[in-house]
Amino acid sequence: MLLILLSLASAAACCTVFAWWLPSDGKRYQDYRAAEPCSSRELTRGDTDCLSTWHLTVQKTVNRTAGKDSVHEATLRYRDSWRGTASFGGTGPLLERLGPGDRVTATAWRGEIVVVDMDGVRQDTLEMPRDELQGNAAVGVLAGLLAAQGLVFGAVRAVRASDHEPYTWEPYGRRLLLTTVTVCLGVGIPAVWTGVPWWTVPAVAVPLTMCAALWFRPAGTPQVAQ
Template structure:
């Protein structure tokens, strides 16, 4: 079982670094470099330029403190009417009401932003300069692959004998290391996004945090026998 998980994690890690990361970086660069669509030309459903469109709000779903389900349904355009998803309810959605007029930016057939007056909010479809989180996801796959492979191999083959066996039990050590890895990848990834750390440093920082966590996981139990023998 653990060996199978390890193989799946390797594939996930490979996909994150060889495909997903490049796509995210490339899409963000293309979006930021896209020119404004020239006026006076016919509109098309999918365009590589950025077009400004006037919409009318048909429906809004947004509540302060509610996770998920933050949407605005807009109408009035020839191609882009529909429901726009957002990751949060602020700063625009909670102030919108049915019948309001908003200004949207459209790129490649999707609404990137909605704005009303000075309030502007990015949709979930707008490309973001956050490759650190993709790198964190790929690093998570790599670390899980190593963790499950080592535990699975030792348990399957009996390497290390009785001396090593207590330290390769999935309960509690494997679960503790898994929890440490999940927390490190998520927290360090977010910190790297907020601080603008280059994405290629993210795996190294996560590795250092996980290594420190592993020392604490095993060091705590190794000290117990010594303390009990005093």
């Protein structure tokens, strides 16, 4: 029953990814791509759907690379009325050059700084909308496949409590779990790098995992619908 409950939670996560997270990120990226520079009237009324440009001063920077505790950010200020922090994914190409007192040009969208520029050298911040829906899809596919596997293993154990071979952790369950994670990462990461459509991820990962489930399944065991 625990496996079945975990599979339901994983199925809910899969539905959340494909019903909300992926469409939300896709729409955010499209909205950003369609945004135009703010007019003076839009700036006056505080419109955040346009791209506003600000000339800011660097107050301090932090460049710390330590695994999960890595921090790459710059504290920026506008005169004496505003101060904020822009976070980056790494030191280059701009952050490593910045120092206190430097003047930069920041582009803001929906209240967040998305790009920082100094003398023609630009660096996107972590708030920059990105077209990386392939990663979202990989997470959703992984959750869906784990839900299916958990449901099958849990149902077999519930129905055949004394004879649930081969639906056990060793060796079938372990091999299938490792293969599922490997396939989703192995398909999702290259998909992000190459920019192929996000639906390519489930189209490739699901059949590969199903083939692996059949391949690792010991011969001579009864078939169970998956």
